[in-house]
Amino acid sequence: MKIGIAGYPNTGKTTIFNALTKGNIETTPYATTSVEPNIGTVKVPDKRIDLLTSAYKPKKVIFADVNYIDIVGIAMGSGRDEKTAKVLYHLRDVDALIQVVRGFSDDNVPHVSDVIDPLADAQNFELELILRDLELVENRLVALKKSLKKTADKKTLQAEQAVLTKCLETLENENPLRQLEFEAEEEKLLRAYQFLSMCPEIVALNVGEDDLNSDDTKKTIAALEEYYSGKNTMVVCVCAKIEEEIGQLDADEAAMFLDDLGIDEPALNKLIHSSYELLGLMPFFTVGEDEVRAWTIKRGTTAAKAAGKIHSDIERGFIRAELISYDDYVASDKSMVKAKEKGLVRLEGKNYIMRDGDIVNFRFNV
Secondary structure: OOOEOOOOOOOHHHHHHHHHHOOOOOOOOOOOOOOEEEEEEEEOOOHHHHHHHHHHHHOOOOEEEEEEEOOOOOOOOOOOOHHHHHHHHOOOOEEEEEEEEEOOOOOOOOOOOOOHHHHHHHHHHHHHHHHHHHHHHHHHHHHHHHHHHHHOOOHHHHHHHHHHHHHHHHHHHHHHHHHHOOHHHHHHHHHHHHHHHHHEEEEEEEHHHHHHHHHHHHHHHHHHHHHHHOOEEEEEEEOOOHHHHOOOOHHHHHHHHHHHHHOOOOOHHHHHHHHHHHHOEEEEOOOOOOOEEEEEEOOOOOOHHHHHOHHHHHHHHEEEEEOOOOHHHHHHHOOOHHHHHOOOOOOEOOOOOOOOOOEEEEEEEE
16 A cells, blocks of 8 residues: 655654654755655554464464555645646555644744644645646546547547546546546546545644644534545644654553653554555454565455465365454454354355455465
């Protein structure tokens, strides 16, 4: 999974990137001339993996992971600017976007418009993405019109023209493409364009430590949620400064720091889990003395397709899936022997729909 981190300058994007990746990319209040992004990989936190690891004591533990791309801040009102196009190009194949919206005050870090207004900033940034996509659609429709005059086989081009016209109407009304529903064939035709306003989006409201649970923050979150209602978007609240401090600590120190703050887990863990929820993803687990591993699949994936995630030969030679739910495993004192005695370990066929946290061993023959 690949997720882009975007927003206006001085919103805390790179601070959040550092917190996620335990990195130390320099942050400054000044605009950068570079268009190169920061790239990092993050293990998806999952307490179930920790428990399975303690039970099996494997030689190797492999968490699911997420790749994050932190692009430089986009200048306000630059939706069709050439430099902005180069910056946004780095997001061309992301699965989702995190838009960081500034909700904190800091005299040493100037705001792009001198006014802290998270809702207005979010609306304006959404427009930047819409304008970028609108330009792509307009240019392609002009090219299609010319191509249709020259070719006898018009069916595919006309289908593409129809779905792009549908996109054009939405974008001209200043609405993102992610709020539209597309047929499978339409999605196939649009895949090559990688429209940014089509990406599922998480809006991360970055506030100061004192404002994490304030009434003003709650009102801002409510306003953002109302604006993004029906637009395949989730809103989360973070304090990037705190999260970066937590990210630089070891596990024990981080736990103590969180306890002092009265926080159950880092907000960025919730951000990662929100990404999974937004994209309709979930993990299943394979376990053993050699390896405990999390595999990421789409909700609704069949057992045979999940097997193919591990290796195409396992899908091709699929016989049965021997599995147990994570909760049933824990209820059996973390013992497969006891689970089998209770009849909780099941054999499922290739059309079984995998569930979040299934622990599975695929039987196959090639």
